[in-house]
Amino acid sequence: MTVLNAVTRALFERLRDEAADVEAEFAVAPTSIDDAAAVIAAARDARLPTAFLGGGTHGGYGTRPEAALVVTTARLDRIVTWHPDDLTVVVEPGVRVAALEEQIAQRAQTAVFPEIPADATVGGVIAAGLSGYRRLRYGPTRDRVLQVQMATGYGAVISGGSPVVKSSTGYGIPRLATGSLGSLGLIGRVMLKLWSQPRAAATVDVDDAAAAYAATYRPLAVLETTEGSFLYLAGAEEQVAAQVGEAEGVAREGLSWPSRIAEPIRLEFRVPAPLVRPAIDRARRLGATRWIAEHGVGRVEAGMDDVEPSRFVDARAWAESNGGALVVADGSVPGVDRWGTAPASIAIQRRIKARFDPAGVCNPGILPGGL
């Protein structure tokens, strides 16, 4: 902190977040995106590695920098405008996913965020590029981020995307921001596309998830887990009733989602959808005691107490040779990178990082390839 000049210190002091539970020397909670940009600009000038914090529920993605400064979204927590008739909502990044979903559920709408969000914030989910299980029907979260504001690593406040549900207007800044893990700056307010909640929904216990996926028209999700295999259906009452009738298995009304994987180590296989079963086999051989596999999507989350690094390396080589990845999402595996081999496009990715965070202070090293 000694490198900060008086002005910067005063700014940081004003925004100081005493409540934040962080290891950094300083935590600040800006009350506006302009303040956030001023803080980042000061961090840039002082070359202070800076981290961003939402709900702290998905802190395991990427290698966290040793941050001198943490910017939290604790005071950027308003639902700004909800346009239920346009199926859009504008929210600040610190809004809890659960609070947003609860509010818009009053008009039977959903943002299709992860189903068990715990304390996750809207900004955090978007920054981490997380999607819920319902992506099989509604697409990933990135398809619903219509507009995004960002306090960039170079100290500007920018906005990208369009305030409507369909647009082909300019470069896809919201797509770039989604999943960028704070490496380009802090995500500010966002406009999201909402969906109406289907009028009926059911969860069917099935014997064979892969067969259920192949046989069912547009299910909401098809999960194969340690606790069983489940087919999730939604739509008009008649549609759900008919599909339940055709599915072979016991049906319950409503959607029962599996609980979050809470084992010390959580891995994510991200593989082409037809490889879900082999990925489950790999997870078991790695010692997984819990898993949740998304048929039709290709994501298999696996939880375990411990993992043998050499076996992990083999499993990662298998995933990567099939065009996928094996990501360490929580906990750590000694001696291995959290993401794996950097993407082929790393040179372009590096230039994007350099143009949005020229001083390299925004979550340095959090992305694949050490970006």
Next chain:
Amino acid sequence: MDAIGALVELLGRERVRTHPLDLFIYAKDAGVSPGDPSVVVLPDSAEEVAAIVRIARSAGMPIGVRGAGTGLAGGAIPAAGSVLIVLTRMNEIFVVDEVGRTAWVGPGVVNLALSRALVSRGLHFAPDPASQQAATIGGNVGTNAGGPHCLAEGSTIGHILGMEVVTVDGEILEIGGAAPDPPGYDLRGLIVGSEGTLAIATRILVRLTQNPPNVETMLAAFTAIEDAARTVSEIIADGLVPAALEMMDGPMVEAVENFIHAGLPVGAGAVLIAEVVGHADGTAAEAALIRETAERNGATEIRLAADDAERELLWRGRKSAFGSIAQSAPDYYLADSVVPRTRFVDAVNETYAIAERHGLRLMNIFHAGDGNFHPLVSYDASEPGMTEKVVRASHEMIHASLAVGGTLSGEHGIGVEKRDLMPEVFSADDLDAQARVREAFDPEGALNPGKVLPAGSRIVAGSGR
């Protein structure tokens, strides 16, 4: 050896065109302004595209890219002195993965040809622009094309999983893929909709959608656009997102009916076409709900397509709208506007007022479910000053949309047509950020220069260090 000589050596004389007639043909897309290429090349492979890019770069020539040229915003018209890469010969469907519901296709594959080729497997490519009989998947990627069924399925961006691209350095890279959420930045999401300015897609991994077990398509006629629009709003407020909710105004219905004789209700103020898909029991219930809603809002006639032939006829009516214009006037100017759905009637009424002020003939066609609409002015470009007048009126219409919270383009893209309107929806800082994205891919602006960003939008002073 000069660039043309090098290109001829690479591709042979037949696939390198410099004859004025060829240059003339490829200089235009379906929009109003022509480009000015120096040479047109027709590669067959990514390797050839990469070699062309290297030749163009070492000769200091800008690089244009195009598919079928059905775009309306001028995204595919080449800058002066360009090497124009035409990708239509790269039209192979390489691999279809029925289990994963994906396919690798060449950028020159025609949109409708892809869905037709997949019929026996029960799959299709969901984006269905009206130009789908000619438009290519590569072009759909360039403009982030839409279409009637994007209401429920989303635009092209949601249906592209990965790409093989050629960069401005002539390198061949694979981006994204069949696995979800590839770690790192979503370059795929940046390239889709970038109108050939970031990279050239030479192979495309598309997501395929299941064909529905049952489809119900219906037409509802109304005396006023307001009634049809209210019907749309109430359907969606009811929690139903139909597969498509399309609308045509009275003049458009008349033009289409005179053209295809589908028995459309001539004399109606507006016609709504709604489609629901799914299990037969579900679609029957949803169709009933739409019928009730339409009746409650004063529908004068409701027609449910009894079979595929009738459904096809209804859709042919919708999709031949632009073709039907030729009988009323030799030229037309089609705008692409999108507003929040609740502001849709205000924006549309304003377009009629503007057309009337300029003494122009206006028809409207709408993707009503998502607030996207296409005011269409038919006119005779040989009348002196007419084109300028039409463009002026069209810009007024765009401003009317922006005034109610809309944006510049829903599905056609920015191209050259709306490039200089970008500062009306983005601040200088916003455009600077977009310029940074472009520079990260193409620092010297050699790929399709003059598209998307307005000239001079980049703020160099005070930018990143």
